[in-house]
Amino acid sequence: MTSIEQPWPSDERARLDRLKSYGVLDTPPEPAFDRLARLGARHFRMPIVMVNLVDETRQWSKAGYGLETMVVERRLSFCAHTILDDAVLVVHDTREDDRFADNELVAGPPHLRFYAGAPLIAPDGLRIGTFSLLDHRPHPEFSAEDERDLEEFARLAMHEMETQAAHRAAQAAETLLRDKNALLESLLESVTDPIFAKDRERRFTLVNSATARLFGRAREEVAGLTDEDLFPPEEAARLDDLCGRVIATGREETVEEELPFPTEEGKRVLMISVMPLRDAWGAAIGVVGVARDITARKRAEEALRSSEARFRTLVDNTPLLMWINRSDGTPEYYNEELRAYTGQDPDAMSAWQGFHPDDRAAYLELRTRSIAAGTPYQSNIRMRRADGAWRWHQCRVVPVRERGAIVSWIGTAVDIHDIRRAQQAAEEADRSKGRFLAAASHDLRQPMQSILLFAGALGPHVAGEAGQRALNRLQQGLDTLKDLLDSLLDVSRLDAGVVAPQIEEFPVADLLGPLSAAYAPLAEAKGLDWRVVPFTGTVRSDRVLLGRMLRNLVDNAIRYTDRGRVMVDCRPQGTRLCVEVHDTGLGIPPDQRERIFEEFHQIGNPERDRDQGLGLGLAIVRRLSRLLDHPVDLVSRPDHGSIFSVSVPLVRQDTPRSPRVIRSERADSITATGEGRLAVVVEDDAIVLMGLAAMLGEWGFEVLSAGSTGEALERLRTGARRPDIVLADYRLRQGRVGTEAILRIRDLFGADVPGLIVTGEIGPEPQRDAARHGLGLMHKPVTPRLLEAALARHLGAIGPA
Secondary structure: OOOOOOOOOOOHHHHHHHHHHHOOOOOOOOHHHHHHHHHHHHHHOOOEEEEEEEOOOEEEEEEEEOOOOOEEEHHHOOHHHHOOOOOOEEEOOHHHOOOOOOOHHHHOOOOOOEEEEEEEEOOOOOEEEEEEEEEOOOOOOOOHHHHHHHHHHHHHHHHHHHHHHHHHHHHHHHHHHHHHHHHHHHHHHHOOOOEEEEEOOOOEEEEOHHHHHHHOOOHHHHOOOOHHHHOOHHHHHHHHHHHHHHHHHOOOEEEEEEEOOOOOOOOEEEEEEEEEEEOOOOOEEEEEEEEEEOHHHHHHHHHHHHHHHHHHHHHHHOOOEEEEEEOOOOEEEEOHHHHHHHOOOHHHHHOOOOEOHHHHHHHHHHHHHHHHHOOOEEEEEEEEOOOOOEEEEEEEEEEEEEOOEEEEEEEEEEEOHHHHHHHHHHHHHHHHHHHHHHHHHHHHHHHHHHHHHHHHHHHHHOOOHHHHHHHHHHHHHHHHHHHHHHHHHHHHHHHHOOOOOOOEEEEOHHHHHHHHHHHHHHHHHOOOEEEEOOOOEEEEEOHHHHHHHHHHHHHHHHHOOOOOEEEEEEEEEOOEEEEEEEEOOOOOOHHHOOHHHOOOOOOOOOOOOHHHOOOOHHHHHHHHHHHHOOOEEEEEEOOOEEEEEEEEEEEEEOOOOOOOOEEOOOHHHHOOOOOOOEEEEEOOOHHHHHHHHHHHHHOOOEEEEEOOHHHHHHHHHHHOOOOOEEEEOOEOHHHOEHHHHHHHHHHHHOOOOOEEEEEOOOOHHHHHHHHHOOOEEEEOOOOHHHHHHHHHHHHOOOOOO
């Protein structure tokens, strides 16, 4: 069996919201509603009386009499029909009503035959439930008067519901008020600033602990007092006027007041903000205020003002030109010295009219970048003096920070005009010194070269043992003079600062090969074992200056080693390569290991025997070490030998080290003669040209001598014989160079003719030019022995006749 589905009220959503607002659904039974149900049962003589509420899906009974079932599905609910209208719904006999005849509650237990219900109508007219009467038998006698009584019972139930809802709302509001008051109290006590409230009569109604502490009292002791009770009359009057104005105008005011307090705080400066306190209708009923103790800030501001005044006095009395800019760089202040020096007013200085037009743009660009980055900046610029003269100044501007933020910029300008002129003069003197040293080097080496060559060429023409001894002494003296000249010129150039390193990456083998070949004859002549351990890596340095350091170390090692060996080895150490020179010589005592790097200092040579060197080799090594940033280390044991090492930046190690070592060839392997080979000599110094020709002639060469490249080419075209080797000076007349002569001779014959540059110029240009074209390079003055060895390397086995 089913019942006829009841329609839903048109205001169902609002009705459900109103029902739920009462908060009574699913609450326990309450005596007031139970009493109404029992009273209704007695009044109407009905066995069942219910106070029902209807929600979305069910009918729920807040109170019931005579029936245990408290919940019924809404589709079976009689009350769901009652809430469709404000009138009482009466069903005298449910079996006679088509709406309920088939209802499960009628056809089955509890077999209801009578229903009368009055809607529970909320004050806004929404029907949320019913006050209902039910019976197991029909009641055709239920009258209109009974209906009116039933409506009264419904109104009583609704009134009780409204009363309880209002009570719950009041409890909630009271709880909320207590929570808010507790929160307000917590906030008041957590704030370190004084907070207060006053009524219209200026009596304190509320203060927090911070306010009470200022007066040395408890909070409740301050409440009810006025400013007249707490401050002297003058201060009290000012505070009373402040509160009066805020109440009268309704506008907030903030003032700073220095007020006396009875505690150890003494006088304090407070920043007090006062605003109107209004009632629910917006009327001003008093004021509320917050005070901030700014005593420390005011004292700091006063101290800052005093400090700024002292600083301005200091700046105005300093001899420096000074100015102060704001944080954005705009000018703020120029000191008296700057204004007097330029003779300009601040507006003119702010327009940069005192800066030279050629310097102004670059300075302003630097200034803009530095202000944006917040970094100091410095520039040398020309400033106009009051007499119109432009003078160079060094300007430096630095930021002033407070708590990490830039608050100003301080600038200074120092007149460096005379210093700059002196510096330019010194730089010109250095350039002149460099030119002098270069010229002196070349001009001293040329005649020295001639003397060495002619002395070497004299050998076959000097007869007798006495003449040979004299010639040997002459050659020894010339060798010593050559070494002295080379060393002195090197030291002078290094001390003058005219040596500029030419840093590049190159294989270290480019230094080890020539080093091995150059010193093999010297080592063998002393009966020493000479070894150079190969290393196939690339270093970053100046190949000429690094080569000079290694040659000086090897030269010292051979000179001071009488027996045993001299070895050059390379050891990688991370990003550095240690090039080591080992010897088994005298060794160096600990107390001498610094002094050996001094000029002319030698161990065990008090007589200044020049056969033991000049004492400048290690001095040059130290200077080159500093210039190249190649540290030099020394390990030595007296009577056992020494190890000098040079630390060079290592770019890469190309292949693993080979165990093979480069040993010296025996001297008897270079004993052949020139055997009529053609040697071309290009030299613009006639005496040196004659000396080279004479020396080569003595060695069995056929010599073609020329003073220029053009002359050499012309004579070679006439003779039509390809030369076996070309020796050329580097710096020739008319701006020509010796590499050009060798290359043009190669082009003439279409052959890779060996070439050797013999030059008095010791700069980097000849070295790089020779290396680029695969030519040998020797620096004048060259001894016959060294020249002989160089020719042997280029042509094979040759030697003196």
